[in-house]
Amino acid sequence: MTSGAVPEPTIDDDPRIGEVLLTEQQIRERIEQIGQQLSQDYEGEAPLLVCVLRGAYVFLTDLARAVNLPVEIDFIAVSSYGSSTRTSGVVRLVKDLDVDLSDRHVILVEDIVDTGLTLRYLRRSLEARNPASLEVCALLAREKADTDGLGVRYVGFRIPDDFVVGYGLDAAERFRNLRYIALYREDGT
Numbered sequence: 001m002t003s004g005a006v007p008e009p010t011i012d013d014d015p016r017i018g019e020v021l022l023t024e025q026q027i028r029e030r031i032e033q034i035g036q037q038l039s040q041d042y043e044g045e046a047p048l049l050v051c052v053l054r055g056a057y058v059f060l061t062d063l064a065r066a067v068n069l070p071v072e073i074d075f076i077a078v079s080s081y082g083s084s085t086r087t088s089g090v091v092r093l094v095k096d097l098d099v100d101l102s103d104r105h106v107i108l109v110e111d112i113v114d115t116g117l118t119l120r121y122l123r124r125s126l127e128a129r130n131p132a133s134l135e136v137c138a139l140l141a142r143e144k145a146d147t148d149g150l151g152v153r154y155v156g157f158r159i160p161d162d163f164v165v166g167y168g169l170d171a172a173e174r175f176r177n178l179r180y181i182a183l184y185r186e187d188g189t
């Protein structure tokens, strides 16, 4: 509630949110481009967008609307044990798909490719289900990530090694609802 002249704090005022790496507009423009690319590459098809929960859910909703094709969507969830900003190296399936992948053109929609561990796991799991094709579309990839080797066909942005939050990406489940992507400062300094 607003009272008097002092503005209410917003979620953007949290001291753990650092420098903005990608603005809302930059993200929107890049997703439009990827959407156009997908519309060309899959012309005449009805691809299945597989969203990797939870980090990719915001990307998926904007990407799906940027694609001028009759797409279908489904969700898969994996988790890797570890602290809020470090993965442990062990990936586990938490929620499986509902849709049968056989003979489908599948586009795996990921938030960020870091070590590639999650992607390797998902690729193995989905390829075993005999899709007609399987491509990966990641909003972010580390500069160091071997996206060609991992078979990531579409990458929104390459980013440095720092931990980021916003636009679906969390730190201990917070900050997913930021409209931009920012550096995360664990100690808030």
Ligand code: 5GP
Pocket: 055, 087, 110, 111, 112, 113, 114, 115, 116, 117, 118, 119, 162, 163, 164, 165, 169, 170, 171
């Ligand atoms: P990988 O398996 O490629 O090492 O890690 C991929 C997963 O780790 C992503 O799907 C994401 O959930 C998480 N992750 C990696 N880097 C970041 C980051 O900078 N911020 C957030 N919020 N999650 C990250």
